Amino acid sequence: MSGRRILALAGRIILQFRRDRRTLALMVVVPILVLTLLAALFRMESPDIKLAVVNEDRAPESAVLGSPALASRIIAALEATGDFAVTEIRNSQVDSYLAQGKADAVLIFPENYTRRDLLGRREKVDLILEGSNPGDNAKIVQKLSTAFPHALLSFTRPVGGDLNLENNGTFDLLVQYYYGGDQFDDLDYFAPAFIPFFVFFFIFILTSVSFLRERSQGTLERILASPLSRAEIFLGYMLGFSFFAGLQSLIIVLFTTGVLQIHYNGNIGVIFLITLLLTIGAVNLGIFLSTFARNELQVVQFIPLVTVPQGLLSGLIWAVKDMPEALQLLAGLLPMTYANEALREVMIKGLGLDAPLVARDIMVLLVFAALMVALGVATLRRQAS
Amino acid sequence: MSHPAPIIEARGLTKRFGGIVALQDLNLAVAPGLTYGLLGPNGSGKTTLIRILVGLLFPTSGRAWVLGRAMPDRSIASQIGYMTQAEALYQELTVRENLTFFARIYGVAEGCSRVEALLELVDLRERADSPVHTLSGGMKRRASLACALVHHPPLLLLDEPTVGIDPQLRAIFWEHFRSLNQEGVTIIISTHVMDEAERCHRLGLLLGGRLLAEGSAAELKARTGAATVEEAFLRFEGGTP
Known part of the structure; x- marks a missing residue:
């Protein structure tokens, strides 16, 4: 295992993306555009x-x-x-x-x-x-x-002679919030789940298409014939793509919290950590699945396969605990379920790494990332046989 | 004539992809310092053989030894230069960046000066800082060859390196190959261009995954009484000799 070779590979990927200005711009512009639209829709006043x-x-x-x-x-x-x-x-x-x-x-x-x-x-x-x-x-x-x-x-008539109709028969509630607050709106509830969804989505596309291109233009063949070991290749790619994945999650997190003014109570470092772990999983899943695609069109067809079930089942819109048991089991297999849960705990409830649920979710994301790395290395090995 | 230990040896090499037989019981020995041509039509097994020798494919049965090691063996990867049929370059990067990248993953000690020397060798100094996608087909080929040479490999495996390039560039490539041979580099080159075959020191005629015949162009012609390598090939194919 050579750190220099891994860095050479990661450095080349970063250089390639720096050259590809359009992709770079889209990586920033698209999530911002989509999140802005979502924010506008979530915050719109419903008409009378x-x-x-x-x-x-x-x-x-x-x-x-x-x-x-x-x-x-x-x-x-x-x-x-x-x-x-x-x-x-x-x-x-x-x-x-x-x-x-x-x-x-x-x-x-x-x-x-x-x-x-x-x-x-x-x-x-x-x-x-x-x-x-x-x-x-x-x-x-x-x-x-x-x-x-x-x-x-408010019109319940008094039995006696009390004519003060307004205050009679009603009861007053003094509402207090354990988590959140009355300034929390729908967007504050949904944004913690949209952050990982978009990061996962974009990073998955980015890596699967880039890796496919590497194969189709023949450079992967050349790299496989070089002294680079499979593990080095994988780590190099992971490092290079994760650099942009990290950058993109940082932009999304900063945009949602800073510009869209989503309320968050937790530590932004923890928010970033959870997002980053998910992206490492996404990078490797992208590499893994791209080996099953012969062309870019087929990769595009993997996108709904990977993202739609996660969007539907991960608690993004419908709470996992309300789902039928079979779907709950399925949701338990999806990394985004854990990322959503952890991010809601952190952003809405203000919990940190010391909260058992957050710690567990992060562990699950770590295991998922490790599993994807192993899967990716295994497929690279298979390619060479 | 003395017989130095072969740099490449294959015994009973067979490769099947599902039901398709790509190589069938192939035996081969290549002496060092030569240019050895693998001659055969498309689908005759040239690329499969080269990919086994590079260590990218496991044979179904049989064995291949390269530089004395049974393949695949990663430890000799840095001694093999490999040029694929495709250009296999990073299109967004410049020629210099491509070369530098390969120099770094091969751990070439004198990285920068080696890159400059190669740019000179393949006559791409003026376009060194152009992104590869802006280059002509011939320039890409030259850049690709330079990438295969970056780590001074004693063995070069070139899969149809001259396909689709003009005669002038082809002549330049062959000049390079000659001077590399003089430095002691062994070159395995696959081609289906018959006039190129004449330039190889030795030839292996491949058809349907089998080695039909082997020898220098002159020997092959003499054995069949043919005037050209092409004619010799056709006679071997017809089973005449």
Whole structure:
């Protein structure tokens, strides 16, 4: 094993990439572009739900309460939540509002709503959903079902003479956060998982294509005929590619924390370490899989094979603990699952290397990287036979 | 005539790729300091033989010895210069950077001066700092040859080094080969160009993975009564002699 030869190999790879300005620029620009887009999408305010209301409620004038109809007050409360753009329409307009997209949902308060309520019976309110997008349906029902009881609670009539309706029957919560905080948004939860995803994705492409090119242009053959041992070749490549992998993970980490202002509580050094370990695994997986591809098109077809299952199962969007058992087992085999978990522990909870879960995840990533190195060396050896 | 120990020896060399037989029970001995030509059509087993001699392939059966070592043996890798059919250069790097890289992995002590000497030898000094992808095909070939020579190998294995290059450059290459022979370098060269065969000290005629015949061009012609090596080859192929 010669350190000088390994360094010569790593140095050549670095020099090659320095020459390849376009690839270098893409390595920086593409993740920044994609992360910026994601940030914009995650942070966008969802538009108000267009809610049309048919209010047929005719309340009796009450000397005691002097309050207007219950329905009107619920409508006002819904408007006050800021989630709904409320339009009052007549019953005959319901069809046209839904058909023309002027309403996402229509609420119909029946005629005796207040009257029945005063008698202690609550009449059902009809909700007609536009219904073509299940996601929207769920959102509307969810928003209404949180807003509705709240609106109703604030009107619960006192048995005694207390007319202060606003504070009666409601309860106050003093919300505190054990981890995170109210300034944490969706992006803060997803970013710790997007960092390893993109790093893995880009480094995998970079190494598999570069290594394939090395084979197809014949230089690998020349290197294999040289005094370089298989292990030296592998270490040289790993070192050279890891240099850029490290650079790219540094850029992604700094961009997400610095520019996108993602909140993180942990040590940025630990964040970087986790990312780097994952990239070493990605480098070697790239080298390993590229030996099974005959051309660049085939390498491209490996990309979804490698990245999509990891994107779906690693807890990036759906939590691993919520998955069916079979999928959880599968997720347990994917390195990104551990990188995501560790990064969330570090970035959201502010834990460090001394946290058992983080330490375990890092160990798993180390084992994965070592396994990939062994696999890569074995395939190089096979090539020479 | 004295018989120095052969620098290359093969006995019963057979290589199969799946069901395809690339080499069939091949025996070969090459004396040092010569240019030995492996002559045969495409698919006759030339590249397979060279790759076994370089140590990139294991024979299915039989044995090959190079510089007295049974191949593959990494310990003699630094004594072999290998030029593949493809240019096998890093396209983004300059000629000088390519040479320097190979000098470094072969641990060439006088790295820089050796690189300069080679640039001179293959007449690429003026284009030394051009990226390889900007060079003409002939220049790439010359650069590739220089890379194979960078560590002063006593044995050169060249797989069709002159394929697709113009006659002028081919003549220059052969001048290099001659002067290398004079320095004691043994050159194994594969070719399917018959007029090149005339320039080799000895020839091995390969067909279908078998060594049909062996000898100097003059001997081969005499044995078949042919006027040219090409004719001799065809007669051996037809089983005439």
